[in-house]
Amino acid sequence: MDYNAINDYGNRLKKINFGRTISLDSGTKEQYYDRFIKKADFWNLEVDNDFNTGKYAKSFEMYSDQIGRKFSTSFELNETLKKAIFLPPAEKNNKRELEELFKNRISRRKFDNTTWSLQNLSNLFSGIKALTDNHRGYASGGGLYPVNLYFFTQNIIGLENFSVYRYQPCSDSVIKISKMRYMDFTSYIHIENLINSKNIKLALYLVANRTKNEFKYGERATFFSLLESGEMIQNIALCASQYDYKMCQLGGYDIEKSNETLNIDGITSFITACAVLGG
Numbered sequence: 001m002d003y004n005a006i007n008d009y010g011n012r013l014k015k016i017n018f019g020r021t022i023s024l025d026s027g028t029k030e031q032y033y034d035r036f037i038k039k040a041d042f043w044n045l046e047v048d049n050d051f052n053t054g055k056y057a058k059s060f061e062m063y064s065d066q067i068g069r070k071f072s073t074s075f076e077l078n079e080t081l082k083k084a085i086f087l088p089p090a091e092k093n094n095k096r097e098l099e100e101l102f103k104n105r106i107s108r109r110k111f112d113n114t115t116w117s118l119q120n121l122s123n124l125f126s127g128i129k130a131l132t133d134n135h136r137g138y139a140s141g142g143g144l145y146p147v148n149l150y151f152f153t154q155n156i157i158g159l160e161n162f163s164v165y166r167y168q169p170c171s172d173s174v175i176k177i178s179k180m181r182y183m184d185f186t187s188y189i190h191i192e193n194l195i196n197s198k199n200i201k202l203a204l205y206l207v208a209n210r211t212k213n214e215f216k217y218g219e220r221a222t223f224f225s226l227l228e229s230g231e232m233i234q235n236i237a238l239c240a241s242q243y244d245y246k247m248c249q250l251g252g253y254d255i256e257k258s259n260e261t262l263n264i265d266g267i268t269s270f271i272t273a274c275a276v277l278g279g
């Protein structure tokens with residue numbers, strides 16, 4: 001890539017930041033950063049400026065009536081109860097004050113050899129489950145809940161090993177989706193810097209489904225899904241803190257392999273967050 005091309009792409013500031021002073025074509029550092037250089041119009045999202053139009057207001061009205069509810073699959077419960085495994089109630093645990101809870105929310109990379117059962121999952125997912133009246137502990141644009149939680153298993157009593165499960169927040173249950181294609185976590189996630197990774201119990205993924213909220217918010221829906229994922233993963237992290245589970249969020253995961261095993265296309269449904277957990 002030559003100097004003018006960088007200017008054309010409007011990345012002059014980055015050039016200075018990255019210290020590309022001599023040659024833009026040489027060096028592993030330059031090659032690495034070049035992977036991320038995009039034409040400026042790539043970032044042009046077709047977002048609506050506002051949602052004040054009559055049509056938008058009308059869309060609210062129709063959620064309340066029976067016909068309107070059928071407008072989108074977003075309102076279907078979409079939980080499979082037939083083969084679902086129901087979690088026990090979360091254990092009462094008032095171990096920590098709020099401040100202490102935040103302090104104890106630390107990325108942990110050393111996992112102990114502990115026994116995990118459905119109880120641990122229940123405790124962990126109590127931060128995202130549907131409570132009374134289907135209300136949840138995090139907000140969702142339009143109440144459409146476009147983000148689902150999936151997880152890969154390793155030695156959890158009551159669940160099949162190296163399998164893919166989806167958490168069902170309304171029925172507080174988990175359902176097996178498939179077997180993992182590769183029978184080890186290292187094929188999917190980069191855990192070289194974690195200690196005793198064989199003790200990790202689950203690798204979780206949050207997956208946003210565009211069809212659930214784009215019909216209402218256009219491309220802004222993606223921002224909303226990302227925001228919601230952040231709220232969800234934080235609630236999970238605070239549960240982990242409360243119950244003294246170890247958790248580390250991961251940006252280092254293989255998107256292709258993870259998508260393949262999650263059976264998502266990465267476009268209409270895509271991963272927004274990943275984390276490993278254990279005791």
Ligand SMILES: Cc1cc2nc3c(=O)[nH]c(=O)nc-3n(C[C@H](O)[C@H](O)[C@H](O)COP(=O)(O)O)c2cc1C
Binds near residue numbers: 108190193248
């Ligand atoms: C989106 C995201 C991606 C991350 N990716 C990794 C990762 O791939 N490997 C890792 O060891 N830690 C990863 N982390 C953890 C961060 O390194 C950690 O949150 C940060 O150093 C602050 O430390 P703390 O979480 O203990 O407060 C990630 C965190 C986030 C939010």
